Amino acid sequence: MPVIADAPGFRTRRLRGFSPAAGWRVVLFAVAALASAPLAVIFASYLTPADDVWRHFASTILGELIFNTVVLALAVGAASAVIGVGLAWLVAVCEFPGRRLFSWALILPLAIPAYVIAFVVVGLFDFTGPLQTWLRSATGSSLTWLPEVRSRGGIIVVMTLALYPYVYLLARNAFRTQGKRMLEAGRILGLSSLGAFVHVALPMARPWIAAGLSLVLMETLADFGAVSVFNYDTLTIGIYKAWYGLFSLTAASQIASILVLVALVVLLLEQYTRSRMRFTGSGASGEAPRMVLTGWHRWAAVGACSAVLAAAFVIPVVQLVIWAARIAAEDLDARYLSYLWRTLFLAGLAAAAVCGVSLLLGYATRKHGDLASRLALRVATLGYAVPGAVLAVGIFICFAWLDSRIPDWLRETTGLPPGALLQGSVLAMVTAYLIRFLAVGFGPIESALHRITRSVEEAAVSLGQAGWRLVARIHLPMLRRGMAAGAILVFVDVMKEMPITLMTRPFGWDTLAVRIFELTSEGQWERAALPAVVLVIAGVVPLVQLTRASE
Amino acid sequence: MNPLIEIDSIHAAYGDHQVIAGLSLRLQSGDIGCLLGPSGCGKTTVLRCIAGFERINDGEIRLSGQTVSSDRMHVAPEGRRVGMVFQDYALFPHLTVEQNIGFGLRGVEMAAKVSRIEELLEITGLGPTRGSYPHELSGGQQQRVALARALAPKPELLLLDEPFSNLDVELRERLSLEVRDILKQQHSTALMVTHDQHEAFAVADEIGIMADGRIQQWDTAYNIYHRPANRFVADFVGQGVFIPGTIGGSGHVEIELGILNGEIHLPAASCGYFNGEIDVLLRPDDVVHDDTSTMKATVAHKAFRGAEILYTLRLPSGSKVLALVPSHHNHALGADIGIRLEADHVIAFPRRQ
Numbered sequence: 001m002p003v004i005a006d007a008p009g010f011r012t013r014r015l016r017g018f019s020p021a022a023g024w025r026v027v028l029f030a031v032a033a034l035a036s037a038p039l040a041v042i043f044a045s046y047l048t049p050a051d052d053v054w055r056h057f058a059s060t061i062l063g064e065l066i067f068n069t070v071v072l073a074l075a076v077g078a079a080s081a082v083i084g085v086g087l088a089w090l091v092a093v094c095e096f097p098g099r100r101l102f103s104w105a106l107i108l109p110l111a112i113p114a115y116v117i118a119f120v121v122v123g124l125f126d127f128t129g130p131l132q133t134w135l136r137s138a139t140g141s142s143l144t145w146l147p148e149v150r151s152r153g154g155i156i157v158v159m160t161l162a163l164y165p166y167v168y169l170l171a172r173n174a175f176r177t178q179g180k181r182m183l184e185a186g187r188i189l190g191l192s193s194l195g196a197f198v199h200v201a202l203p204m205a206r207p208w209i210a211a212g213l214s215l216v217l218m219e220t221l222a223d224f225g226a227v228s229v230f231n232y233d234t235l236t237i238g239i240y241k242a243w244y245g246l247f248s249l250t251a252a253s254q255i256a257s258i259l260v261l262v263a264l265v266v267l268l269l270e271q272y273t274r275s276r277m278r279f280t281g282s283g284a285s286g287e288a289p290r291m292v293l294t295g296w297h298r299w300a301a302v303g304a305c306s307a308v309l310a311a312a313f314v315i316p317v318v319q320l321v322i323w324a325a326r327i328a329a330e331d332l333d334a335r336y337l338s339y340l341w342r343t344l345f346l347a348g349l350a351a352a353a354v355c356g357v358s359l360l361l362g363y364a365t366r367k368h369g370d371l372a373s374r375l376a377l378r379v380a381t382l383g384y385a386v387p388g389a390v391l392a393v394g395i396f397i398c399f400a401w402l403d404s405r406i407p408d409w410l411r412e413t414t415g416l417p418p419g420a421l422l423q424g425s426v427l428a429m430v431t432a433y434l435i436r437f438l439a440v441g442f443g444p445i446e447s448a449l450h451r452i453t454r455s456v457e458e459a460a461v462s463l464g465q466a467g468w469r470l471v472a473r474i475h476l477p478m479l480r481r482g483m484a485a486g487a488i489l490v491f492v493d494v495m496k497e498m499p500i501t502l503m504t505r506p507f508g509w510d511t512l513a514v515r516i517f518e519l520t521s522e523g524q525w526e527r528a529a530l531p532a533v534v535l536v537i538a539g540v541v542p543l544v545q546l547t548r549a550s551e
Numbered sequence: 552m553n554p555l556i557e558i559d560s561i562h563a564a565y566g567d568h569q570v571i572a573g574l575s576l577r578l579q580s581g582d583i584g585c586l587l588g589p590s591g592c593g594k595t596t597v598l599r600c601i602a603g604f605e606r607i608n609d610g611e612i613r614l615s616g617q618t619v620s621s622d623r624m625h626v627a628p629e630g631r632r633v634g635m636v637f638q639d640y641a642l643f644p645h646l647t648v649e650q651n652i653g654f655g656l657r658g659v660e661m662a663a664k665v666s667r668i669e670e671l672l673e674i675t676g677l678g679p680t681r682g683s684y685p686h687e688l689s690g691g692q693q694q695r696v697a698l699a700r701a702l703a704p705k706p707e708l709l710l711l712d713e714p715f716s717n718l719d720v721e722l723r724e725r726l727s728l729e730v731r732d733i734l735k736q737q738h739s740t741a742l743m744v745t746h747d748q749h750e751a752f753a754v755a756d757e758i759g760i761m762a763d764g765r766i767q768q769w770d771t772a773y774n775i776y777h778r779p780a781n782r783f784v785a786d787f788v789g790q791g792v793f794i795p796g797t798i799g800g801s802g803h804v805e806i807e808l809g810i811l812n813g814e815i816h817l818p819a820a821s822c823g824y825f826n827g828e829i830d831v832l833l834r835p836d837d838v839v840h841d842d843t844s845t846m847k848a849t850v851a852h853k854a855f856r857g858a859e860i861l862y863t864l865r866l867p868s869g870s871k872v873l874a875l876v877p878s879h880h881n882h883a884l885g886a887d888i889g890i891r892l893e894a895d896h897v898i899a900f901p902r903r904q
Contacts, residue, residue, distance in 0.1 A: 455640075456641045456643060458628070459641040459643075460654070461627075462602055462633060463629075463634070463655030463700070463703075463704060464657065465657065466628070473654075474643065477645045
């Protein structure tokens with residue numbers, strides 16, 4: 001889950017004469033360099049002459065890939081904005097039966113990876129799926145007039161169902177925390193309660209809505225699993241096909257560079273809105289009285305919430321459970337234990353790496369608040385905006401280069417095998433995870449660090465507890481919760497991650513997500529339900545944490 | 552007896568910005584001192600230098616005769632036996648009241664530690680909240696935990712940085728007296744920093760008025776109010792206005808309101824070229840309302856204060872004076888009322904050219 005907001009800054013100011021160790025600055029710049037290396041090598045691919053694969057791509061399907069990607073992003077963004085803001089308005093401002101339940105239940109679709117909703121929908125509505133089979137037997141006709149589910153419209157609907165909660169969550173919280181003061185000011189100036197919402201609440205919430213929207217756009221651009229289920233060719237699919245279908249790493253990285261440019265546009269939108277997410281109504285006191293819906297309005301509200309909840313969460317989960325239960329007896333064997341073990345191992349390793357690096361970054365930014373250090377921190381944590389497929393290619397190239405730099409004499413004396421040593425290793429995978437999910441783990445750890453104010457530290461020092469005692473008695477206890485939160489978020493994100501895992505895993509290192517990819521690419525929806533159930537259960541954990549934190 | 556703190560003309564700067572410029576002070580063991588000054592005058596930086604959180608560029612700080620800071624040496628804060636109460640209290644959010652108080656008692660044997668915590672809980676009245684976490688306490692309780700925590704290891708010197716600024720006025724007055732009692736009972740030597748003169752007057756034995764990184768006057772509250780060393784101190788402490796006057800040949804002072812016969816205090820610091828033209832400081836209590844007086848002044852403003860009314864009165868010449876009058880003498884704006892001077896001692900400064 002990407003980081004949603006920055007905590008307020010905390011910097012130490014020192015009298016002249018103090019020269020803090022420069023080591024922390026080195027940490028910042030090293031992580032920033034690590035995070036930007038994959039992007040650098042991707043753009044460096046233009047330095048090598050274009051090969052036939054790239055020319056083939058460029059002259060045939062590249063235009064279509066770009067068009068598909070942009071259309072998908074725009075359509076999913078627009079639909080998520082409408083659904084997200086609409087639902088947020090209903091539950092934050094209106095009163096209708098079941099509002100409290102819907103208020104948190106509508107976030108639940110975040111627990112299901114988009115590729116899981118995608119294959120459930122395809123499995124349900126496909127020609128051989130239960131719905132069409134039943135309709136055919138009931139009506140006796142061949143139903144050729146039904147629209148094909150694996151279409152552009154289909155993938156737009158699926159991605160919207162999976163991603164609208166980002167907009168919903170941020171918009172709902174924005175509406176809720178505005179408090180009634182502003183709305184009352186609007187009313188006293190002559191607006192109706194609906195008018196006050198449109199002219200006061202909505203404009204005030206705009207930065208949050210835009211932030212939610214940019215998260216939706218980032219996830220849409222980065223998506224690999226859902227579009228592959230729908231055979232909808234986007235740039236991420238292009239990267240995969242160029243690499244694994246046509247074996248051209250150069251073409252893959254050139255396609256990746258185009259995707260990065262598109263992602264950059266979204267990133268700029270996100271950074272711009274983030275700088276504007278400052279005007280919370282600090283004088284916000286109490287919630288505004290809700291608009292009580294009556295007559296058909298209230299049932300329309302209930303209907304809208306139920307429909308979205310059913311389509312995005314209830315039906316997919318029920319279908320998954322039915323399939324999983326049917327298949328469990330024959331499919332659940334020792335192999336699953338090894339899939340699960342590898343998934344947990346990788347997620348745990350990545351979570352530990354992210355926590356460690358986040359701590360280093362956090363301490364480093366405490367020591368250095370100058371412009372260069374702040375920029376380095378930004379660069380170091382930008383990985384969340386880079387699609388996983390791009391990172392996979394970039395990291396692979398970096399590690400391949402490192403492999404080629406291992407001198408022969410070292411190989412001979414140490415007995416290292418020739419060729420691939422680092423590329424396609426667990427180290428490469430975890431490095432890619434680290435870059436991609438660093439911001440996710442850094443957020444909670446950074447805000448925990450902010451709570452250790454300068455005076456708290458000084459109080460401990462003035463009571464004789466400096467150095468390691470300060471770390472043990474103040475820092476660790478106060479950071480524990482932030483570190484746990486960061487670790488859990490990263491853990492779950494890595495469990496669900498598909499493109500990086502698929503493209504950089506060592507031979508035979510199949511995880512649950514890889515298993516889902518393999519089964520769905522063969523159209524075995526029922527068998528894919530078994531690993532998907534595990535991922536959905538894991539996905540609920542951060543949601544519980546999130547709602548607990550916001551309540 | 553040697554003073555507990557000795558500060559000899561220290562200098563400190565943030566970057567190019569000079570914050571402390573040659574400040575000196577002494578404080579005897581068992582006394583409570585206070586640095587009083589407008590915000591930004593560098594008073595908190597003085598505390599932070601004494602605590603060892605900031606270094607000094609020049610001068611020397613000694614605690615009980617031992618040098619702890621100079622331009623060449625710097626004893627770490629944890630090695631100074633100095634306690635500190637922070638403006639935001641800086642309570643440890645993950646520890647209970649009891650654990651907060653006991654935090655600095657590391658290495659003390661268990662029985663002694665427990666009895667010290669009990670003693671502090673007792674004198675601060677925090678007993679019932681011993682198991683609570685800081686966020687569950689009121690502002691006044693948090694303040695007392697911060698004080699108890701700082702006192703627990705029996706520091707040689709206690710520093711208090713604007714300790715009452717986060718409290719409401721009523722609580723501030725009560726707590727400042729309570730804190731003074733606790734400090735005296737513990738025989739603590741303390742140095743406090745504040746911008747609120749009532750707080751300084753209530754708590755401190757000696758007060759230093761600070762401006763421009765220097766101490767303008769180090770004295771008792773009485774002397775600072777009645778014998779200010781310079782114009783800044785006269786202006787900053789208490790209320791009052793300056794009105795022009797002259798010194799006659801026989802040493803008496805003549806102003807618009809008449810001749811002042813009291814003791815004349817003309818601070819030496821401001822002597823220089825001087826032709827007898829002076830500005831006389833009139834406090835609101837120097838001007839007395841008297842219906843029988845022939846001298847009249849017009850009410851320009853009035854501020855009701857409960858027991859008294861503070862009148863701003865316009866003299867015939869146009870200059871203004873303040874008068875504190877019992878509040879049953881309620882006069883309307885624009886009314887002419889009789890006044891009389893009743894100043895035992897006169898504070899005057901050479902006229903500003």
